[in-house]
Amino acid sequence: MSLREEVEDFYAEYGEIIDGGELERWPELFAEPCLYRIVSKENHDRGLPLSLMRCDGMGMLRDRALASQKLNVYAPRAWRHSITQIRAREEHGRIAVRANFAVFETLQDEHTRVLCAGRYVDTLVRTEAGLRLREKICIYDAALIPGSIVMPL
Amino acid sequence: MNGRAWPAEGDSRVPYWVYTDEAIYRREIERIFEGPTWSYLALECEIPDPGDYKRTSIGERSVLVVRGANGAINGFLNRCAHRGVQLCQQDTGHVDRFFVCPYHQWTYDLEGKLRGLPFVRGVKGVGGMPADFSMADHGLTPIPVQARRGAVFGSLDAQAPPLEEYFGPRMLGFYDRVFDGRELRLLGYSRQRLAANWKLMLENIKDTCHASLLHVFFVTFGLFRVDNPSKVRMDETGLHAALISERGRQELNEGTRQMQSFKAQLTLQDPRIIEAVREFPGDATVIMHTFWPNLILQQQSNTLATRQIVPRGPQEFDLHWTFFGYADDDDEMTERRLRQANLMGPGGLVSMDDGEIVARAQDGFRHAAEAAGINEMGGRDHADADHMVTDVALRAFYRGYRRVMDL
Numbered sequence: 001m002s003l004r005e006e007v008e009d010f011y012a013e014y015g016e017i018i019d020g021g022e023l024e025r026w027p028e029l030f031a032e033p034c035l036y037r038i039v040s041k042e043n044h045d046r047g048l049p050l051s052l053m054r055c056d057g058m059g060m061l062r063d064r065a066l067a068s069q070k071l072n073v074y075a076p077r078a079w080r081h082s083i084t085q086i087r088a089r090e091e092h093g094r095i096a097v098r099a100n101f102a103v104f105e106t107l108q109d110e111h112t113r114v115l116c117a118g119r120y121v122d123t124l125v126r127t128e129a130g131l132r133l134r135e136k137i138c139i140y141d142a143a144l145i146p147g148s149i150v151m152p153l
Numbered sequence: 154m155n156g157r158a159w160p161a162e163g164d165s166r167v168p169y170w171v172y173t174d175e176a177i178y179r180r181e182i183e184r185i186f187e188g189p190t191w192s193y194l195a196l197e198c199e200i201p202d203p204g205d206y207k208r209t210s211i212g213e214r215s216v217l218v219v220r221g222a223n224g225a226i227n228g229f230l231n232r233c234a235h236r237g238v239q240l241c242q243q244d245t246g247h248v249d250r251f252f253v254c255p256y257h258q259w260t261y262d263l264e265g266k267l268r269g270l271p272f273v274r275g276v277k278g279v280g281g282m283p284a285d286f287s288m289a290d291h292g293l294t295p296i297p298v299q300a301r302r303g304a305v306f307g308s309l310d311a312q313a314p315p316l317e318e319y320f321g322p323r324m325l326g327f328y329d330r331v332f333d334g335r336e337l338r339l340l341g342y343s344r345q346r347l348a349a350n351w352k353l354m355l356e357n358i359k360d361t362c363h364a365s366l367l368h369v370f371f372v373t374f375g376l377f378r379v380d381n382p383s384k385v386r387m388d389e390t391g392l393h394a395a396l397i398s399e400r401g402r403q404e405l406n407e408g409t410r411q412m413q414s415f416k417a418q419l420t421l422q423d424p425r426i427i428e429a430v431r432e433f434p435g436d437a438t439v440i441m442h443t444f445w446p447n448l449i450l451q452q453q454s455n456t457l458a459t460r461q462i463v464p465r466g467p468q469e470f471d472l473h474w475t476f477f478g479y480a481d482d483d484d485e486m487t488e489r490r491l492r493q494a495n496l497m498g499p500g501g502l503v504s505m506d507d508g509e510i511v512a513r514a515q516d517g518f519r520h521a522a523e524a525a526g527i528n529e530m531g532g533r534d535h536a537d538a539d540h541m542v543t544d545v546a547l548r549a550f551y552r553g554y555r556r557v558m559d560l
Contacts, residue, residue, distance in 0.1 A: 038500060042244070043341040049491055050341020050476045052500045056492070059423030064495075067502050071369040071416075074509040143244060144471065145345040148508040149500040 007088040007097060010124065010131045015081030018151060023069050026152060027061035031125055031132035036061060038138045038153055041118065052140075052149060064152065074150045078106040081153075083120070094134070095124040101138065103153055105146075116140040116153065159560055164552040165533045165544070166525040169518040172350035177558070178467040184557055185446045186212025186464065189313040191299065191306040191320075193448035193461050194218050194228065196477060198303065198337040199245060204263060206252075207245045210463050211296070211309055211447075217241055218298060218305055221263045222250075228298035228307045234267065234291045235259045244342075252293075265293035302332035304459070320444065321388040327395045327442055330433055331452050336480035340490060343474040345499040349511035350518075351462050351470035352554075357507050358443050359394055359546035361385065362530055367510060368503045369414045370496065374427050375401030376453065376503075377439050380408025383541035390556075391535060391549030392445035398541065400429070400438040400454070426495045426502070429454035430486075443546075445553075455486065456493035468515060472508075474498050 001009075010029075017025045030036065036055040043050050055061045086099040098121060105115035118140035124131045138153040157174070160166040171177055186192065192211040199207050200220040207218050208231055215231035217240065231240050233254040240252055240261075251268065252261045260269045267288045275281025298307045299316040306316055317325055347354075357363070364371050365379040372378055381401040387394045409415040421427065429438065432455060442450040449460040457478065463471040474497070478490050496503045528551070531543025535552055538545050554560075 040342065046245075048339060048341035049487070050343070050494060051491065052343055052498055054491065054495055056425070057423060059421070060426065060495075062422045063426070064502075067370070071419075072502065073367060073506045075513065143342075143344055145343070145499040147347065147499075147512065148345065148505040150505055150509075 003088050011083045019079050023065040026065050031127050032058050035135045041139050041141050044139050068151045080104040097122040160525045164548045165529045168525045170522040172518045173467050182212050187309045189310040190446050191308050191316050194307045195305045198339050204248050208241050219263050226298055226300050228296040229265045229293035261293050267291045302334050303337045324388050324393045338478045338480045340476040343498040346471050347508050349515040351464040353511040354462050355443050358441050358449050361541035365412055367506050370503050372412050372414045373416045373419050379541040385538045385546050387549050391553040394443050394546045396441045397437045398439050399436050426492050455489050
C-alpha cells in the first residue's frame with residue numbers, strides 16, 4: 001500500500017468514527033504525547049493562541065469524548081465529514097499531512113448545512129496499532145460558527 | 154403596543170411575544186441600542202497603535218473604533234460619507250494614515266476628517282465638486298466613545314450619561330475588579346450565530362438556577378452551583394447585574410441531590426481544564442456580569458472573556474467572544490487560561506449547552522404569543538439576594554426593560 005493509500009484509509013476511519021457516533025473510539029486514533037486543537041483561521045493567522053477546543057493529551061481527549069457523548073446538552077443531529085485533497089510526506093519517522101475538511105450538519109426540521117470548512121495540519125506517527133495522530137490542528141475558515149460545535153472536527 | 158398587554162402578574166412573567174414580535178424588536182433597536190446606553194465595542198489591547206482599527210457594532214450598526222494619531226480612541230459609523238459604502242470589511246486591521254473608500258477614493262484621516270477626494274477641482278477644467286462643497290462638512294459620522302481601564306464603549310446617543318454614571322458605583326466596583334488597571338493581553342476570538350432572541354443571552358447569565366441543572370460540568374465539579382455561597386447584586390435599574398459565587402466541591406448534599414445532572418461518579422481523566430488559582434481579591438471564584446445592553450463579562454475561575462451581543466432581528470443574534478488575560482501573566486497563567494477556555498465559547502464544555510438551549514427556547518416561543526415564562530423562584534421581589542436559588546435578576550431585568558420599552 002502506498003503512503004497516500006495508508007493515510008487516506010486512516011482519514012476515512014477518522015471521519016467514520018465521529019460521524020458514526022463512536023466518539024469513545026476517537027482518542028484511540030491518537031498516540032501520546034498528543035495535541036488536538038480546533039482554531040479559527042483568524043486566530044491562527046494572527047498568532048492568537050485561543051483554541052475553540054484544545055486537548056493536551058489522552059486524558060483530555062477522553063474527557064471531551066465523554067462530554068460530547070453523555071454530558072453536554074444539544075439538539076440531535078447528524079454529522080458528515082468530507083476529507084479531501086490529502087497530501088502526506090514522511091520524514092524522520094513522522095508523516096506530515098495536509099488536508100481539507102468540510103463538516104455537514106443536519107438538524108431535525110432543517111436542511112443540511114455546512115457547519116464549517118477548513119484544513120487539517122496534522123502529524124501522524126507509525127505505531128504497532130497502525131497510524132496514529134501525534135498532533136491534529138483543525139483550522140476552520142469561517143469567522144462565524146452557525147450554532148455550536150458539539151463534537152470534535 | 155399592537156394590542157400587546159403585559160401579563161397581570163407583572164415582572165415575574167415574560168410574555169413570549171417580547172422574543173418574536175418585529176415591532177417590539179424595532180422599538181428595542183431605537184430605544185435601547187440607539188438610545189442613551191453604552192454598548193461594549195472593543196478592548197484597547199486590540200488596537201494598541203495609531204492606525205489600528207476594529208470593526209464592531211452597536212446594535213445592528215457597523216461601527217469602527219480607531220486608534221488616532223495622538224493615541225486617543227475614535228469611533229465612527231463604518232460608512233463612507235459619499236455613497237454609504239462600508240469602509241472596512243475586515244474585523245481588525247491597520248492603516249498607515251488614511252482610510253480610503255475603494256469606490257471613489259474618498260480619503261479620511263484617523264480622526265474621521267475628509268482629507269481628499271479625486272476630481273474635487275475637476276479634470277482639465279471640467280467637472281469637479283461645486284465651489285461651495287466643504288470637505289469639513291463631510292467627514293465620517295463620529296460617535297461618542299469612552300474607554301475605561303482597557304475596555305471601550307460607544308453610544309449612538311449624545312444624551313447618554315457619562316459611562317461611570319451609567320454603570321453606577323456598585324457595578325463599577327465589579328467592573329474594576331476585572332479591569333483592574335493592568336494592561337490586557339488579547340488571547341483570541343470566537344464568534345457564533347444563534348437562532349434565538351438577543352435577550353435570551355443576557356437572561357441566560359442572569360438565570361442562576363439553570364447553571365445548577367443544565368450544565369453537568371458546573372454541577373458536578375461545583376464551579377457555579379446554587380448550594381455554593383453566592384450573591385446576586387444589581388444596579389438601581391435592574392438592567393446590569395453581577396452573579397457572584399464561590400467554587401464548591403463534588404459532594405452529594407441536600408442541594409446536589411435535587412440536581413439530576415450531578416454525577417457523583419464522574420471524574421476527569423485530566424482535571425487541568427478546571428484547575429484554577431486565585432487571582433482576584435475576595436472569596437468569589439466566579440463573577441458573571443451583565444452590562445446592559447450588549448456585554449457579558451465572564452470571570453469563571455481563570456478564564457476571562459467579553460461576550461458581545463449583536464442583535465439580528467427578533468429571532469437571531471451573533472455572539473462575539475474575546476478572550477483575554479493580563480500583559481503581566483506568566484506563561485503558566487496564560488496556559489491555564491487557554492486550557493480553561495475549553496469550558497467556554499461555541500464548543501465550550503459548559504457554554505455549548507447555553508447556545509443550544511436558547512435556540513430551543515426560541516423554538517418554543519414561535520406561535521406562542523399568548524403564553525408567558527415564569528420567573529418566580531425566590532419570590533416576586535426585585536431585591537439583591539445572598540443566595541442563588543432565585544430568579545430575582547430576571548425579574549429586576551424585566552422591570553427595567555418594561556420601563557425603557559414602555560410596556
